[in-house]
Amino acid sequence: MSKLLRYLAPYKWFAILGPSFMVLEVMMDLVQPTIMQHIIDDGIAQNDDTYVIRMFALMIGAAVIGLFGGIGCSIFSSRAAINFATDLRKDLFTAITYFSAKNKDDFSIGKLITNLTSDVETVQRAVLMTMKIFVRGPLLFIGAVIIVFFTARELFGLLLIIVPILIILIVFFTTMSGKVFGAVQRTIDRVNTYMQENLAGVRVIKAFNRGEEQIQQFSSINNELAKRAIRAEHVVGVLAPLSMFVVNIGIVAALWSGAIKVEAGTLEIGVILAFINYLTIIMNGIISSSNVLIQIARALPSASRIQEVLDTKNDIVNAQYPIQAPIQGEIEFKDVSFYYHDNGEYVLDKVSFHVKQGGTLGIIGTTGSGKSTLLKLLPRLFEPTGGEILIDGQPIEQYDLLTLRHSVGFAPQKALLFSGSIASNLRFGESDATEREMALAMDIAAATEFVSRFSKGTEHHLSQGGQNLSGGQRQRLAMARAFIRKPRILVLDDTTSAVDAISERHIQKGIKQNFDGTTTIIVASKISSIRHAEQILVLEEGKVAGLGTHDELLATNEVYQEIVATQEERGGVLSE
């Protein structure tokens, strides 16, 4: 939490002014019972009307100044806390945006959403309450104790019993609340993860008639959240009535012992009333301090979760002196190995191949053989765990990341688009692409025809993830987004799986004509997509099972022959 407080630095004046105004309000609150005591003992008891009126005017004056203090505190504290949270949220979003793929895998999406929303809000509330109330509580408490010591010393002994009891209650409940609210926050993570996954998969849920089961599973997590939240609220909720009970006992004791003293003529009635008022102020001071402490205890787990994200080191960073020279496109994999998790299985095992600049490599293999993983190593979404990748003869990690990623036109297997216009999605690839460049990229990707059918053309609005397009249309736009960069290395991960054969041929022709000097790596599930590649790499369980031209592999490679045979059985597309 203390680390996060650096976010208050730019707003330090708001953060100082807020509590300062609160001091003003507290002073006015503290002075009121003493004025009242004087009204009773020196004004009403002595029948001095002028004195009473003067004191009433003083009371109203104090109330107005207190109001001014309260409003000032609210304005400045909320500005400080809201700006603090806005900057924090922005930095969190930035950190998450620059996470490496591995960093992202380490955090669940639900947890990151909770981070950006509920965690930031919890910390913001704690900061706000600290500025507004944390000054008020202790000041009210200390001020009232001092005033009672000087003005109602006859009853001061009672405070020595009541105050320690109240303090013990607060320490106990604050400690408890930190634990129970930590558990609530962790359950909110689970709810968010579950909701996020289910919202993304709503169509699958419907298609498989899994609605009831999913609702039941959600209910069980939701009920768990309710149980933990209720427990947490109970813990917090018991404190105020318990404190009130202790104070009420104190009031009874004050009245009883005060009455005896008034009867004996050693105490005035106004002092008892002032004492009771101050006792209530002390209780309010303690309860509001405890509310802030509880809020801080609640915010601590949130703060450390936020800090965990901010502290996460991106494991893919630029070299100290990165190569910024333009990339030509020669690629060499030398015994490249990779696993996703320590102690996990090798997904790629000593993979070696060489593609000359402007060459074409097709990759084929069984499901889960590591094809997509291999492609993800090229824009350095992941780092090899063994071996070396060379681009133009230089280790890939020596290249400036921006230069490297700008040189690689990557169309992933899952054609994810963003909400916004088609044009904005294409410009994701090249922000200052002209209309002509967009038209050419769409033409190569066989997207022109379906886009022109939309009344607004490239201004047609796509919903979240491009869900209002067909799978094949999404794939074409994702390819166009990669083409528009005019990359030196083009990486297509099974991007024509949902594209019809005629369009696929159009795309292949387009790539050949327009990306002559571009090194192209294409992962495909259909032989027809890669049969004309200069080299074809056959992957099996992460290992190279073959490397050669279509004809060479067909003649000598068993795995390739098997894939061809299976595709022919299914009415294969080899003849195309």
Ligand SMILES: Nc1ncnc2c1ncn2[C@@H]1O[C@H](COP(=O)(O)OP(=O)(O)OP(=O)(O)O)[C@@H](O)[C@H]1O
């Ligand atoms: N983010 C990840 N974390 C952990 N394991 C992963 C991750 N992504 C993929 N894997 C595992 O790595 C292996 C290779 O996956 P990859 O996606 O590279 O295969 P693929 O050959 O592209 O498969 P497909 O043809 O089905 O697309 C699989 O066993 C998969 O379960």
